[in-house]
Amino acid sequence: MSNVTLLPDDIAPIENVPLRVQVANRLRSAILSGRLRPGSGLVETALAEQMNVSRAPIREAIQILENDGLVETIAYKGKRVKPLTAREVAETYSLREVFEVMAVRRILDSGVPVDALHEYCEAMNAAAAADNYDALTAADEAFHHALIRLADHDLLLASWKNLYLRIHQIMALRNRDERNLQQIASNHPPIVKALEDRDADRAIALISEHTRALAAFDPATIVQDL
Amino acid sequence: MSNVTLLPDDIAPIENVPLRVQVANRLRSAILSGRLRPGSGLVETALAEQMNVSRAPIREAIQILENDGLVETIAYKGKRVKPLTAREVAETYSLREVFEVMAVRRILDSGVPVDALHEYCEAMNAAAAADNYDALTAADEAFHHALIRLADHDLLLASWKNLYLRIHQIMALRNRDERNLQQIASNHPPIVKALEDRDADRAIALISEHTRALAAFDPATIVQDL
DNA sequence: AGGTTGTGGAGTGTCGACAATCCATAAGTG
DNA sequence: CACTTATGGATTGTCGACACTCCACAACCT
Numbered sequence: 398m399s400n401v402t403l404l405p406d407d408i409a410p411i412e413n414v415p416l417r418v419q420v421a422n423r424l425r426s427a428i429l430s431g432r433l434r435p436g437s438g439l440v441e442t443a444l445a446e447q448m449n450v451s452r453a454p455i456r457e458a459i460q461i462l463e464n465d466g467l468v469e470t471i472a473y474k475g476k477r478v479k480p481l482t483a484r485e486v487a488e489t490y491s492l493r494e495v496f497e498v499m500a501v502r503r504i505l506d507s508g509v510p511v512d513a514l515h516e517y518c519e520a521m522n523a524a525a526a527a528d529n530y531d532a533l534t535a536a537d538e539a540f541h542h543a544l545i546r547l548a549d550h551d552l553l554l555a556s557w558k559n560l561y562l563r564i565h566q567i568m569a570l571r572n573r574d575e576r577n578l579q580q581i582a583s584n585h586p587p588i589v590k591a592l593e594d595r596d597a598d599r600a601i602a603l604i605s606e607h608t609r610a611l612a613a614f615d616p617a618t619i620v621q622d623l
Numbered sequence: 624m625s626n627v628t629l630l631p632d633d634i635a636p637i638e639n640v641p642l643r644v645q646v647a648n649r650l651r652s653a654i655l656s657g658r659l660r661p662g663s664g665l666v667e668t669a670l671a672e673q674m675n676v677s678r679a680p681i682r683e684a685i686q687i688l689e690n691d692g693l694v695e696t697i698a699y700k701g702k703r704v705k706p707l708t709a710r711e712v713a714e715t716y717s718l719r720e721v722f723e724v725m726a727v728r729r730i731l732d733s734g735v736p737v738d739a740l741h742e743y744c745e746a747m748n749a750a751a752a753a754d755n756y757d758a759l760t761a762a763d764e765a766f767h768h769a770l771i772r773l774a775d776h777d778l779l780l781a782s783w784k785n786l787y788l789r790i791h792q793i794m795a796l797r798n799r800d801e802r803n804l805q806q807i808a809s810n811h812p813p814i815v816k817a818l819e820d821r822d823a824d825r826a827i828a829l830i831s832e833h834t835r836a837l838a839a840f841d842p843a844t845i846v847q848d849l
Numbered sequence: 850a851g852g853t854t855g856t857g858g859a860g861t862g863t864c865g866a867c868a869a870t871c872c873a874t875a876a877g878t879g
Numbered sequence: 880c881a882c883t884t885a886t887g888g889a890t891t892g893t894c895g896a897c898a899c900t901c902c903a904c905a906a907c908c909t
Contacts, residue, residue: 413870415698415892440860451894453679456861457686464690472641473861473900488778495725499718552714556782639900641862666890677864682891699870699891 416450420458423448428467428478429562431569439468439476465562481567489563490612494605496557497541500548501600504592509547511592517543518586525582533578534568540585584610642676646684649674654693654704655788657795665694665702691788707793715789716838720831722783723767726774727826730818735773737818743769744812751808759804760794766811810836 424444427433439459445452459476462468470476504511517540524532538561545557584607591600650670653659665685671678685702688694696702730737743766750758764787771783810833817826 413698417892442860452861453893453895456683457892460683460686460690464686470861473639474902475860485778488776491776492725492778492782495721499721550714550717552711552718556718643862668890678891679863679865683862696891700872701890 416454417457417461420444420448420450420454421461424458424462425465425467425562428462429565429569431566433478434570435478435480435566437478439478441476465559467562467566481563481570485563486567487612489560489567490608493557493560493564494608494612496553496560497544497604497608498601499553500545500550500557501592501604502597503548503550503553504544505595505597505600507549509549511547511589513543513547514540514585514589514592518582518589521582521585525578528578530573530576530578533581537581537585538565642680643683643687646670646674646676646680647687650684650688651691651693651788654688655791655795657792659704660796661704661706661792663704665704667702691785693788693792707789707796711789712793713838715786715793716834719783719786719790720834720838722779722786723770723830723834724827725779726771726776726783727818727830728823729774729776729779730770731821731823731826733775735775737773737815739769739773740766740811740815740818744808744815747808747811751804754804756799756802756804759808763807763811764791 424433424439441452441455441459444455448455459468459470463470467479468476469479517536520536521533521540524536541561542557545554548554584603588600588603588607591603650659650665659665667678667681667685670681674681685694685696689696689702693705694702695705743762746762747759747766750756750762767787768784771780774780810829814826814829814833817829
């Protein structure tokens with residue numbers, strides 16, 4: 398029987414995820430959510446015991462997070478969640494701006510349709526109306542992710558994703574109350590409009606303005622490290 | 624005696640480099656020099672025996688190279704030097720162009736002096752005159768490295784360095800004979816001139832043109848992989 | 850005190866052995 | 880013959896133990 402395609406698909410797709418990946422995912426989500434703050438020490442033996450695995454997968458997981466730029470190792474001394482300086486935050490956002498502008502340029506050059514972006518704008522409006530911070534954040538990320546994907550540039554996408562990890566972390570460490578959800582949501586439709594109008598200068602100006610506004614938002618909050 | 628600063632400085636500064644780093648360095652240079660071609664398999668046990676270390680540092684070294692984007696792992700099957708597609712080559716150069724344009728913008732915005740760049744131009748001219756391919760390549764990299772550093776943006780610098788690894792590899796795989804050393808060397812002084820003139824548009828145009836010329840150069844050579 | 854030299858603990862670095870997985874190929878089965 | 884099921888080799892994944900490095904602090908000289 399080669400085509401037994403009709404199982405109850407509930408528990409069908411078993412995945413065999415190496416421990417290091419599971420560990421890395423859990424640590425990453427802890428860092429991105431802010432539960433593990435910048436500067437926190439990561440002790441292999443402690444983590445190994447806590448997660449009930451040996452040190453090897455812990456080490457490899459930590460190295461994966463190092464690639465993500467979320468953790469740093471000081472040889473023979475220890476590993477810790479990379480501290481976030483105000484400068485790094487600023488640099489992260491300025492690089493993001495360059496990435497998104499590059500994406501806009503490529504989208505307009507290629508003439509690919511941008512209809513897909515409307516969907517995310519609506520999701521953001523709904524989230525803002527419901528005053529749902531998490532939903533708005535998710536929709537915002539989905540919007541920008543879709544924008545980058547439209548640029549059809551794998552390396553740009555990978556670089557953007559890596560950069561966005563840090564943005565995720567930064568946002569989790571911010572004070573939520575100070576954000577104006579309505580305003581963030583309302584930033585995006587004009588960008589889509591400019592893209593549909595094939596107005597490169599306006600689209601780029603809007604994207605730049607948008608990312609700069611986010612960057613300017615209270616970077617001082619997170620620099621109580623070290 | 625705290626200040627015994629007068630030893631024969633021959634064998635003074637002992638460094639204690641972890642094995643994984645030594646292994647990673649050797650493998651990296653093998654890849655960047657083209658001795659390990661894209662697609663080559665990397666077998667942990669073989670490397671371990673060959674280098675006379677255990678598999679642990681080999682594994683960690685390979686993971687470091689994975690972060691560099693030079694190696695890829697297929698779980699339970701093997702690791703290999705990441706194959707280079709024509710698309711990847713093109714994407715690498717286009718991202719490099721964006722990085723360098725960003726650097727130019729920042730340099731002109733900040734008003735930092737660019738005198739340091741002349742030195743590298745001269746080195747390139749000398750190398751071109753001597754028909755020394757390696758020296759020209761090194762001087763070219765030094766020029767662009769210096770340019771990025773002038774932008775005073777750590778994250779940009781790190782991203783550029785990572786990207787340049789692949790460029791290093793690509794150049795090593797190209798056919799050297801087809802390059803016109805004189806012309807490459809002559810590309811750079813006008814860029815410095817435009818920077819000194821604070822002519823943003825001209826500087827950006829020149830940098831873009833320069834990196835695009837490099838990108839267009841024979842990318843087909845290296846796609847005999849897989 | 851000022852300076853040097855042990856010493857112990859915390860943590861990472863390295864090792865060798867064993868388990869799990871995948872793939873190709875062979876062996877069985879109607 | 881078409882199809883399934885063993886089997887074995889190659890390679891990665893995981894483990895537990897031991898070695899090394901670093902740092903802080905005490906002990907010791909002068």
